Amino acid sequence: MKKQEDWKSIVLEGDKHYLPHISIDCVVLGFHDNQLRVLLLKPKQKEEWALPGGFVKREETVEEAGYRTLFERTGLKDTFLEQFHTFSDPYRTRHNLTRAEFKNIGIDMPEDNWVTQRFLTVGLYALVEFSKVVPKPNQLSDYCEWWDIHNVGKLILDHNHILDKALQSIRLQLKYKPIGYNLLPQKFTLSDLQKLYETILDKKLDRANFNRKMLSSKFLTYQEEKKTGVPHKAPFLYSFDVEKYNQALRDGLSGEI
Amino acid sequence: MKKQEDWKSIVLEGDKHYLPHISIDCVVLGFHDNQLRVLLLKPKQKEEWALPGGFVKREETVEEAGYRTLFERTGLKDTFLEQFHTFSDPYRTRHNLTRAEFKNIGIDMPEDNWVTQRFLTVGLYALVEFSKVVPKPNQLSDYCEWWDIHNVGKLILDHNHILDKALQSIRLQLKYKPIGYNLLPQKFTLSDLQKLYETILDKKLDRANFNRKMLSSKFLTYQEEKKTGVPHKAPFLYSFDVEKYNQALRDGLSGEI
Numbered sequence: 001m002k003k004q005e006d007w008k009s010i011v012l013e014g015d016k017h018y019l020p021h022i023s024i025d026c027v028v029l030g031f032h033d034n035q036l037r038v039l040l041l042k043p044k045q046k047e048e049w050a051l052p053g054g055f056v057k058r059e060e061t062v063e064e065a066g067y068r069t070l071f072e073r074t075g076l077k078d079t080f081l082e083q084f085h086t087f088s089d090p091y092r093t094r095h096n097l098t099r100a101e102f103k104n105i106g107i108d109m110p111e112d113n114w115v116t117q118r119f120l121t122v123g124l125y126a127l128v129e130f131s132k133v134v135p136k137p138n139q140l141s142d143y144c145e146w147w148d149i150h151n152v153g154k155l156i157l158d159h160n161h162i163l164d165k166a167l168q169s170i171r172l173q174l175k176y177k178p179i180g181y182n183l184l185p186q187k188f189t190l191s192d193l194q195k196l197y198e199t200i201l202d203k204k205l206d207r208a209n210f211n212r213k214m215l216s217s218k219f220l221t222y223q224e225e226k227k228t229g230v231p232h233k234a235p236f237l238y239s240f241d242v243e244k245y246n247q248a249l250r251d252g253l254s255g256e257i
Numbered sequence: 258m259k260k261q262e263d264w265k266s267i268v269l270e271g272d273k274h275y276l277p278h279i280s281i282d283c284v285v286l287g288f289h290d291n292q293l294r295v296l297l298l299k300p301k302q303k304e305e306w307a308l309p310g311g312f313v314k315r316e317e318t319v320e321e322a323g324y325r326t327l328f329e330r331t332g333l334k335d336t337f338l339e340q341f342h343t344f345s346d347p348y349r350t351r352h353n354l355t356r357a358e359f360k361n362i363g364i365d366m367p368e369d370n371w372v373t374q375r376f377l378t379v380g381l382y383a384l385v386e387f388s389k390v391v392p393k394p395n396q397l398s399d400y401c402e403w404w405d406i407h408n409v410g411k412l413i414l415d416h417n418h419i420l421d422k423a424l425q426s427i428r429l430q431l432k433y434k435p436i437g438y439n440l441l442p443q444k445f446t447l448s449d450l451q452k453l454y455e456t457i458l459d460k461k462l463d464r465a466n467f468n469r470k471m472l473s474s475k476f477l478t479y480q481e482e483k484k485t486g487v488p489h490k491a492p493f494l495y496s497f498d499v500e501k502y503n504q505a506l507r508d509g510l511s512g513e514i
Contacts, residue, residue: 021276172433
């Protein structure tokens, strides 16, 4: 796999290798300092930031295109990644990639090139462990950085809408799937988990209720060791038990967790 | 709007009007005789039945393509329709529309025509009032009929998978959105509603619990009249209050209904 897309060949003969009219956009979320953060790119010559995205190869699923893009931007493999919505407004990409932008990186783009046509985009969200990500811009962008989801400002095209829809979807999912653990280190305290839920759901939760609900879910495994390096009482550490969760899914998991 | 697709022009010059590589498939569900039923087409020259589907026009969203298809197959407008997943296996359409099928309806299809290429499909589900539907086959199919979801047998391509995924999605949605009312007549009894929920969720529900939950949801409006023509005690009729539900959504609906 090429580590970096070669835009010249993408523009000039990319539609041999990629499907026209279909792209992906990734909402990559991490959790740090009790903030939910989203990974954004700063395209060259543009004021606004953008979600990392890409095209779909002719022999790829949209999820495979998502994993490939995620690897290129973060260095991560085997992350939690799921599609949540397909955005198909016919005018959503009207002001997308322009000839001027490509001129700037030395590519003389023919008029009505396939990359300037209408694109539907499949939105995928990835939940990643913040500390493991090494953000990396692509050839068309200057920076790749984490932003607090509350401070992203105006993004390019319909990317604010895509981000909002991803957050809505995650909030609903969190009610019946323990997806949050993907955002935490392998071992975490119940208090870490509660802060994460509070941040995603954007509201305070009752501690006793939360702990009871989580512990009764049976998907948390108690770890022998306690958290070290903290003052006062050392809290217990837990990890998420994928095997027990998958078993419960096979047995017909019902209700909220 | 044309009432019936003209397949000859679709095949020969359809890619001027439709996007290549992108289709939609509709899981149209109705509720009748305490069965959840799905609307299927029987393609000419094929053993297996198929979900109604179609292409996406160059100036259409996938949802608009869905409403158009739904209208052509059912005669219904303004139905509940929502996308639930995009299916993108590169080999999913390998055995799709063949030259023989088109030959059969008098169309001589050029080799490697756009309709025989790879298609991603956006799955949409529609919940409709059974009695209002007038099923109508298209030019490539002999029949358009309702099937009990438990008896559909082997469908073409990945349509069984698409149907399963739609049902999974509806079961989850039912927990937090009162989508079920779309499947009932405007006025219904709590017992009708319970049977519907039991059918979709494929399990028995406790009557007292169910009634309490539904009535406390505040989205049901009590109707003065009672159901007539039934023996014994006449049960009360309710209708779904869209306005109250929309208000609750604006106020930040939380938790299960």
